[in-house]
Amino acid sequence: MVRGTRLKDKVAIVTGSGSGIGKAAAIHFASQGAKVVCADINLESASKTVALISSIKGLAHSVRADVSNQQSSLRMVAETIEHFGKVEILYANAGIHLPGSLVNTRLQDWEHVMSINLAGVWLSNQAVIPQMLNQGYGSIINQSSISALCGFPGSAAYAASKGAIVSLTRQAAIEYAKRGIRINAICPGAINTPLLAKRYEQRMDGNEHLPSLGKETSRNAAKKYPMKQIGSADDVAHMAVFLASDESRWITGAIFPVDGGYTAA
Numbered sequence: 548m549v550r551g552t553r554l555k556d557k558v559a560i561v562t563g564s565g566s567g568i569g570k571a572a573a574i575h576f577a578s579q580g581a582k583v584v585c586a587d588i589n590l591e592s593a594s595k596t597v598a599l600i601s602s603i604k605g606l607a608h609s610v611r612a613d614v615s616n617q618q619s620s621l622r623m624v625a626e627t628i629e630h631f632g633k634v635e636i637l638y639a640n641a642g643i644h645l646p647g648s649l650v651n652t653r654l655q656d657w658e659h660v661m662s663i664n665l666a667g668v669w670l671s672n673q674a675v676i677p678q679m680l681n682q683g684y685g686s687i688i689n690q691s692s693i694s695a696l697c698g699f700p701g702s703a704a705y706a707a708s709k710g711a712i713v714s715l716t717r718q719a720a721i722e723y724a725k726r727g728i729r730i731n732a733i734c735p736g737a738i739n740t741p742l743l744a745k746r747y748e749q750r751m752d753g754n755e756h757l758p759s760l761g762k763e764t765s766r767n768a769a770k771k772y773p774m775k776q777i778g779s780a781d782d783v784a785h786m787a788v789f790l791a792s793d794e795s796r797w798i799t800g801a802i803f804p805v806d807g808g809y810t811a812a
């Protein structure tokens with residue numbers, strides 16, 4: 548873990564920070580000096596991330612938040628301001644994947660994916676932007692996916708939700724560019740997290756949940772990547788730290804693949 552001051556004195560909210568990429572980003576943000584609100588629908592897992600941050604002498608606070616719920620997103624921001632006084636960074640990372648081809652996707656699954664992945668990003672952006680406008684400063688990072696840029700069979704709702712996040716990010720960036728708020732999106736490729744393990748397992752066997760990615764599955768996935776490996780949550784967190792920091796002060800409305808070359812091939 549690299550320690551530094553790139554986010555010194557900044558306050559960040561990371562949604563979905565109880566697991567995977569969000570957890571890694573919360574830890575990296577804190578190790579760069581940010582005070583971090585770890586928000587997750589699963590409070591216990593968010594609290595575990597807070598404990599990890601405390602163990603490296605970082606400052607963090609856990610909040611139970613369901614990003615698909617408007618009141619819950621507003622409360623998440625209000626609690627951040629109560630606790631740390633301001634909020635400069637939002638990493639709208641929380642998301643889920645449900646399998647289904649275009650024809651086989653059930654309407655309830657489509658709506659569930661859209662409510663968390665797309666409405667969740669919109670509602671958390673909507674909740675935080677008034678505070679950022681008051682401050683005249685903010686950096687928002689929205690979590691998309693290479694599924695927004697390339698087709699993958701069996702992921703219709705997920706791909707549509709991630710594609711819309713790219714459009715929403717560009718639209719919002721232009722809307723707030725003059726007022727000090729930068730809004731960018733990250734498009735990760737395959738990242739070794741519980742979500743990916745579940746996604747591959749669902750594709751192979753129905754709906755069974757695997758806690759971590761098997762070596763064989765990981766090797767097969769890696770073959771499709773020009774760099775012949777899949778990514779880690781840290782690989783995405785490093786991009787998030789850059790976009791959260793003032794080093795990216797002239798970057799807004801941009802879409803960043805973090806994908807070992809997948810979208811370049």
Ligand SMILES: NC(=O)c1ccc[n+]([C@@H]2O[C@H](COP(=O)([O-])OP(=O)(O)OC[C@H]3O[C@@H](n4cnc5c(N)ncnc54)[C@H](O)[C@@H]3O)[C@@H](O)[C@H]2O)c1
Pocket residue numbers: 562563564565566567568569586587588589592612613614615640641642643644663667690691692693734735736737738739740741742743
């Ligand atoms: N892992 C990958 O290969 C990959 C690739 C591209 C994009 N992504 C995206 O990155 C993000 C994080 O994925 P991950 O792989 O770390 O997943 P993960 O399943 O490990 O973690 C997701 C976290 O989000 C939380 N969450 C789910 N619904 C929520 C809600 N309604 N409100 C608040 N929190 C909620 C979960 O409790 C969990 O802690 C997602 O948006 C995902 O689509 C992941």
